[in-house]
Amino acid sequence: xxxxxxxxPEPTLTDRMRRLFRRSIAGTGEAAVTTAPVPHACxxxxxxNVRATNQDCxxxxxxxxxxxxxxxxxxxxxxEVASRLAVETVAQRLASPTDGLDPGAQLLxxxxxxxxxxxRTSRERAECHGMGTTLIAALVAGGRAYVCHVGDVRGYLWHxxxxxxLTMDHSLVAQLVAGGKLTAEEALVxxxxxxxxxxxxxxxxxxxxxxxxxxxxxxxxxxxxDGLWSVVPEDVIAGALGTAAPLLAVAARLIxxxxxxxxxxxxTIALYAHTGTSGSGKDATGAYRDHDGTADDTGSxxxxxxxxxxxVAPILWASDSIRPPA
Numbered sequence: 424x425x426x427x428x429x430x431x432p433e434p435t436l437t438d439r440m441r442r443l444f445r446r447s448i449a450g451t452g453e454a455a456v457t458t459a460p461v462p463h464a465c466x467x468x469x470x471x472n473v474r475a476t477n478q479d480c481x482x483x484x485x486x487x488x489x490x491x492x493x494x495x496x497x498x499x500x501x502x503e504v505a506s507r508l509a510v511e512t513v514a515q516r517l518a519s520p521t522d523g524l525d526p527g528a529q530l531l532x533x534x535x536x537x538x539x540x541x542x543r544t545s546r547e548r549a550e551c552h553g554m555g556t557t558l559i560a561a562l563v564a565g566g567r568a569y570v571c572h573v574g575d576v577r578g579y580l581w582h583x584x585x586x587x588x589l590t591m592d593h594s595l596v597a598q599l600v601a602g603g604k605l606t607a608e609e610a611l612v613x614x615x616x617x618x619x620x621x622x623x624x625x626x627x628x629x630x631x632x633x634x635x636x637x638x639x640x641x642x643x644x645x646x647x648x649d650g651l652w653s654v655v656p657e658d659v660i661a662g663a664l665g666t667a668a669p670l671l672a673v674a675a676r677l678i679x680x681x682x683x684x685x686x687x688x689x690x691t692i693a694l695y696a697h698t699g700t701s702g703s704g705k706d707a708t709g710a711y712r713d714h715d716g717t718a719d720d721t722g723s724x725x726x727x728x729x730x731x732x733x734x735v736a737p738i739l740w741a742s743d744s745i746r747p748p749a
Contacts, residue, residue, distance in 0.1 A: 455674075462670070463696045464487030464693075478495040479690075483693060493558045527569045531633060541555065556623050570644075579647070579657075580643070581643040654687070673694060677692055
């Protein structure tokens with residue numbers, strides 16, 4: 424079994440990070456806007472160094488068990504409308520769950536509802552025509568994390584001293600990487616790197632991916648827009664998540680790293696730290712097992728991920744088959 428890497432203590436917010444995290448009007452590009460309703464969950468968004476407005480949106484539930492990030496697209500502020508509608512719809516749906524649906528099905532239902540809301544608004548309002556948004560949400564229940572996404576927003580897990588990529592981008596370059604036609608490094612600078620294959624509110628239908636993972640105390644979940652992962656290497660992300668610093672300090676460090684790297688796009692992150700009971704149930708050999716009973720293939724790599732993030736062979740199911748693993 425892999426030895427757990429030591430957690431390196433890190434100072435809390437530096438003066439520079441405090442200045443960066445001053446509350447300001449969203450979209451001015453002057454400061455990050457943060458939310459931290461509980462110590463074990465927080466979020467932060469920043470317009471970045473180039474964009475005049477911030478078309479990202481995020482949500483952190485009051486109890487911290489649900490976090491959501493969206494990256495809108497569309498001119499004349501339409502992207503901002505799309506991301507806000509999607510996040511608000513998912514947040515409201517998760518706050519009032521449907522009886523009889525498990526967490527994975529709740530997420531899928533929320534995503535389809537968000538898709539319908541954004542698509543309908545795009546068709547009804549001329550200034551919003553053609554808008555859409557990428558979307559990712561994590562819901563923690565019963566010691567497990569359920570992560571649902573559409574587009575190139577990403578989910579990561581810090582577990583057992585390593586960074587785990589939970590999602591595969593719905594993008595052209597990710598498809599090319601998976602097919603062996605590009606390397607992960609080439610994908611980051613490819614001229615068509617911003618082309619996504621599906622988004623909420625764009626086409627008549629959307630097919631989210633869902634993965635479910637058991638959590639242990641000390642695990643951390645990161646959801647982020649491409650404004651973070653496209654400019655901040657995964658080893659740097661891992662270094663931030665692996666510290667003993669409070670989550671808001673981790674958020675500050677990640678935003679600061681993106682700003683130092685130029686931040687050509689809006690940067691948004693949401694974080695969750697698991698402090699509850701374990702949902703993994705290691706077997707007699709010490710290996711983690713997925714909910715179908717098979718051992719995790721922690722040695723394989725996620726398509727499109729760099730060597731600093733390992734794959735945990737996430738369990739995926741599509742919107743037309745919402746039955747989660749038993």
